[in-house]
Amino acid sequence: MTTNILTADNLVTANGLQKRYQSSAGPVAALEGIDLAIHAGEMVALVGPTGSGKTTLLALLAGLEQPDQGLVTLLGQRLDELNSDRVADLRSQTVGVIYQNYNLFPGFTVRENIGLPLRLMLRPPFDANARADQLLKELEISDLSSRYPNELSGGQQQLVAVARALAANPPLILADEPTANLDSNAARQIVARLRALADSGKHGVILATHDLRTASQADRVLNLRDGRIVKETVLQPGRATRDVLAELA
Numbered sequence: 545m546t547t548n549i550l551t552a553d554n555l556v557t558a559n560g561l562q563k564r565y566q567s568s569a570g571p572v573a574a575l576e577g578i579d580l581a582i583h584a585g586e587m588v589a590l591v592g593p594t595g596s597g598k599t600t601l602l603a604l605l606a607g608l609e610q611p612d613q614g615l616v617t618l619l620g621q622r623l624d625e626l627n628s629d630r631v632a633d634l635r636s637q638t639v640g641v642i643y644q645n646y647n648l649f650p651g652f653t654v655r656e657n658i659g660l661p662l663r664l665m666l667r668p669p670f671d672a673n674a675r676a677d678q679l680l681k682e683l684e685i686s687d688l689s690s691r692y693p694n695e696l697s698g699g700q701q702q703l704v705a706v707a708r709a710l711a712a713n714p715p716l717i718l719a720d721e722p723t724a725n726l727d728s729n730a731a732r733q734i735v736a737r738l739r740a741l742a743d744s745g746k747h748g749v750i751l752a753t754h755d756l757r758t759a760s761q762a763d764r765v766l767n768l769r770d771g772r773i774v775k776e777t778v779l780q781p782g783r784a785t786r787d788v789l790a791e792l793a
């Protein structure tokens with residue numbers, strides 16, 4: 545796959561990414577040469593067995609870890625040219641991350657959880673609350689505003705996590721197995737939200753998933769095996785899910 549890292553409208557690019565971890569049993573190759581690029585309006589699914597490198601790839605794209613070889617750009621900026629504080633700043637403005645386990649803060653209400661990224665950017669509480677209220681309304685969960693995470697279903701917690709990921713209005717959304725702990729209805733709802741973010745044209749979404757139904761909603765599906773992209777499937781919109789699942793199987 546060839547990727548032009550200078551294409552300005554790419555939200556994130558990866559070129560030749562390699563990553564090894566040290567384990568007690570010796571070095572483990574997590575990524576063995578990954579190239580990808582995504583622009584706003586697209587949803588890309590990463591699928592592959594446990595250990596194939598999905599989480600590692602998302603961590604490198606977010607600048608949470610550094611590659612041993614290769615380059616990541618976020619909105620055209622090479623991450624290797626920035627120190628860790630500037631990478632953190634760039635990430636907070638450009639990337640929203642959603643995790644399998646929601647990762648909400650138990651001592652904060654839903655509204656406070658959603659406003660947290662803005663508070664961490666030192667925005668005044670008034671702004672953070674106003675943004676949280678706006679997102680609660682958009683996601684149709686305003687009635688949950690004053691609850692604590694342990695008073696919510698898994699699907700509700702994940703909607704709150706989606707709202708929190710959107711608080712700073714980042715163009716890139718990275719979701720690591722966002723539906724893995726959800727029943728099929730809640731999973732459908734979350735995927736529909738992520739799909740709508742891409743369809744708005746304002747966001748690009750990369751999601752790692754085991755679930756082919758989730759992957760079937762993407763524009764492109766990348767199959768990872770042993771740290772490599774072994775297959776890329778471009779999905780035409782409007783096809784029957786059944787046919788897409790047959791193609792991905």
Ligand SMILES: Nc1ncnc2c1ncn2[C@@H]1O[C@H](COP(=O)(O)OP(=O)(O)O)[C@@H](O)[C@H]1O
Binds near residue numbers: 565572593597599600
């Ligand atoms: N912190 C770590 N230390 C050692 N090995 C790791 C670490 N993180 C991931 N790995 C290894 O890297 C490979 C890719 O893992 P990961 O990216 O978590 O895959 P996936 O998300 O697809 O399950 C696996 O072999 C895993 O054991």
Ligand SMILES: [Mg+2]
Binds near residue numbers: 598599600720
């Ligand atoms: Mg993983």
